[in-house]
Amino acid sequence: MHIPDGSLSPQTYLPAWAVMAPLWAIAGRKLKRALSARTVPLLAIGAAFAFVIMMFNVPIPGGSTGHATGGPLIAVLLGPWAAVVAMSVVLAVQALLFGDGGITTLAANCLNMAVIAPFVAYGLYRLFAGRSPASSARRLIGAGVGAYVGLVVASASAGVMFGIQPLIAHTADGRPLYFQYGLKVAVPAMTLEHMAVFGFVEAAVTVGALAYLARMEPSLVAGNEAAAPKEEAQ
DSSP states (O other): OOTTSSSSSSHHHHHHHHHHHHHHHHHHHHHHHOOOTTTTHHHHHHHHHHHHHHHHOEEEEEEEEEEEOSSHHHHHHHHHHHHHHHHHHHHHHHHHOOSSSTTTTTTHHHIIIIIHHHHHHHHHHHHHHHHTTTHHHHHHHHHHHHHHHHHHHHHHHHHHHHHHHHHHHHHHTTBBSSSSOOOHHHHHHHHHHIIIHHHHHHHHHHHHHHEEEEEEOOOHHHHHHHHHHHHHHO
């Protein structure tokens, strides 16, 4: 799902930077208020987990690749704003040191994998989980559904970013300057493989980790919503 340099026009990646800049600022402020001696190492472990899992890129039809991200799991455990920070750091390291994703397209990748996927996943998780106990099946179902849908929605967003390029960036005779395939090709190419394979991988990873933590450290699973009123009071 990493979008490389040269695939998006400035008309696309510059607005992505404009959107992500205030989101990064908000995430930094919220995370600063919520950080504790316990959550700092958890955030680092979550970022490391996301880094490792995203290194396993598998080619899919349409000239792109697919993978799980780990962002939904971070969102479920530590909140979506923590996921924004952790995933953005991971994506920046990957782009700068490993060439996985572009520099100009970093904000677009963060919008998809550090914002859309975690927030969609967290919203669905909270919808299913309610006030159920940490070990409740409702939490596991919500985490799985959220992780699956979050990744698919993020992949669709990436497909739209690719697919609009022929419409907004082309020569006088209509030849695309960047990505050459339109929405009818780009969106299915990005979403179908994530719906068929990678969404389930993301869901399995998220549910498996959450089930383990619910048994070994239930306070961690319930800790995110328990801290919410305190954060709102500030």
